[in-house]
Amino acid sequence: MRVPIVAGNWKMNPSTLDESYALAHEIVSQDTGNSNTISVICPPFPTLKTVKELCQNSYVKIGAQNLHAESSGAFTGETPPEMIAELCDYVILGHSERRQLFAEDDKFIGAKVSKSLELGISPIFCVGETLEQRDSDLAYSVIEAQIKSSLSAIPTNKMQQITVAYEPIWAIGTGKAATPEIAQQMIAHIRDCLKSISNDFTASQIRILYGGSVNAANAASIASQEDIDGALVGGASLKAEEFLNIIKAFSSI
Ligand code: PGA
Numbered sequence: 001m002r003v004p005i006v007a008g009n010w011k012m013n014p015s016t017l018d019e020s021y022a023l024a025h026e027i028v029s030q031d032t033g034n035s036n037t038i039s040v041i042c043p044p045f046p047t048l049k050t051v052k053e054l055c056q057n058s059y060v061k062i063g064a065q066n067l068h069a070e071s072s073g074a075f076t077g078e079t080p081p082e083m084i085a086e087l088c089d090y091v092i093l094g095h096s097e098r099r100q101l102f103a104e105d106d107k108f109i110g111a112k113v114s115k116s117l118e119l120g121i122s123p124i125f126c127v128g129e130t131l132e133q134r135d136s137d138l139a140y141s142v143i144e145a146q147i148k149s150s151l152s153a154i155p156t157n158k159m160q161q162i163t164v165a166y167e168p169i170w171a172i173g174t175g176k177a178a179t180p181e182i183a184q185q186m187i188a189h190i191r192d193c194l195k196s197i198s199n200d201f202t203a204s205q206i207r208i209l210y211g212g213s214v215n216a217a218n219a220a221s222i223a224s225q226e227d228i229d230g231a232l233v234g235g236a237s238l239k240a241e242e243f244l245n246i247i248k249a250f251s252s253i
Contacts, residue, residue, distance in 0.1 A: 002207050004223070004230035004250040005163060007040035007063055007124060008237025009092055009211075020047040024054050026240035033059030036251040037230070040090050040124075041237070045079055048087045063090035063124065066098065069111035085119040092232070094126045094150065096169045106149035113150060117158045124163045124209070124232060125150065127190070131170035139168075140189055147193045156198045163207045164190055165232040171212025173234060177222070183210040184225035191227055216242045219249035 008027075014020050020043050031039055042063035043051050052062050064087070068078045084091065093116065094109040109125070116123040127146040129139040143166070151162070166186050171178050178186075187208045195203035210222050211232030222228055230250055237243045 002205065002229045003036065003038055004253070005038045005040060005124075005207055005209060006230050006243075006247045006250050007090065007092070007165075007209070007232050008042060008243050009065065009095070009232055009234050010041065010043045010237060011065070011097070011234060012044060013238055017047055017050070020044065021050055021054070023238065023240060024051045024060075027243060028054055028058045028060050030240065030244055031059050031247065036253075037247055039247050042090070042092055048084075052087050061089040062087060063092060064088045064121075065092050065095070067091045067093065067112050067116050067121065067123075069108060069115045071115075081115050081119055081121075085121050088121055090122045090124055090163075091116050092124045092126065092165075094146070096126065096128050096167060096172060100169075106146055110150035110153060113154060113162065117154065117161055122161050122163060124165050126165045126167050126211070126232070128167040128169045128172070128212070134168070134170065139186065143186065143190060144193045147190065148197060151194075152197050154197075156202055159194070159198045159202050160205045163209060163230075164194070165209040165211045166190055167211035167232060169212075173213070175213050177213035177215075177218050178210070180218075180221045180225050180228075183222060184227055187225070187227040214246060216245035216249070219246040220252070223250045223253045 040061045040063045064084045093112045098104045113123045127143050129142045133142050207229035209230040209232050214231040214233045215236045
C-alpha cells in the first residue's frame with residue numbers, strides 16, 4: 001500500500017517571513033492528521049527553521065525546494081545540504097522551473113538525488129514534458145530519458161525512498177491540469193521505466209505524484225486513478241483551506 005503524499009510547493013511565495021509563518025500556522029493548526037495521507041509543505045529557505053518548530057508535534061512534514069549536490073565549498077548563494085537535512089524530511093528536485101530557468105540538467109539532478117538519499121532526505125524528483133514535445137508525440141520518450149539519465153545510478157535498495165512527480169510543463173500554473181486519464185497513462189509509463197532500472201517490487205512501492213494545476217475541485221478525480229499516489233501542488237497550496245481540501249480528497253480514496 002502506497003500512502004499518498006500531498007506536497008505544497010510554495011515556490012518564491014509568500015513575500016515576507018510573517019506571511020510565510022501565518023500560512024504555515026493556518027495549515028498546521030487545521031491538519032488533524034490522517035494515516036491515509038502524508039502532508040508536506042515546502043516553504044522558502046529562510047522560513048524552514050521557524051516552520052519546522054511550528055510543525056513539531058503536528059502531522060505536517062517539511063520539504064525544501066532545492067538541494068546542492070556538493071556537501072560544502074565555494075558555491076555562492078547555495079545552502080549546505082546537511083543544514084537542509086537538519087530541517088527537512090523531503091526535498092523537491094528537478095522541478096521544471098529549475099531545469100528551464102536555472103539550467104539544471106539530468107546529470108546534476110541525479111547527483112542531487114544521490115546527495116539527498118545519502119543525507120536521509122526523501123527526494124521528490126520531478127519530470128515533465130513541454131507542450132511541443134507532447135504535440136510531437138515525444139512525451140513518453142522525454143520522460144523516460146529524464147528518469148533513466150538521473151536515476152539509473154541509484155542503487156535499487158535506495159530507490160523506494162524516492163517519490164517521483166509527473167508535472168507536465170503545459171499544466172503548471174496554467175489552470176489547465178492534465179486530464180486524470182492522461183496523468184494516469186503517463187504515471188503508469190513512469191512506473192514501467194522505474195521497473196526497467198530497478199525491479200517489479202521496487203517500482204510497485206515507489207510513490208508517483210501528479211502536479212500541474214491541481215486544486216480542490218479536480219483533486220478527487222486525480223486521486224481516484226490507480227497509479228497516482230498524491231499531488232505536488234503549487235498555486236493552490238498557498239491557500240490553506242484549498243490545500244487542506246486537496247489533502248482530504250487524497251485521504252478519502
Ligand atoms: P501549480 O504548480 O499547481 O501552480 O500548477 C505545480 C508545481 O509547479 O509544482
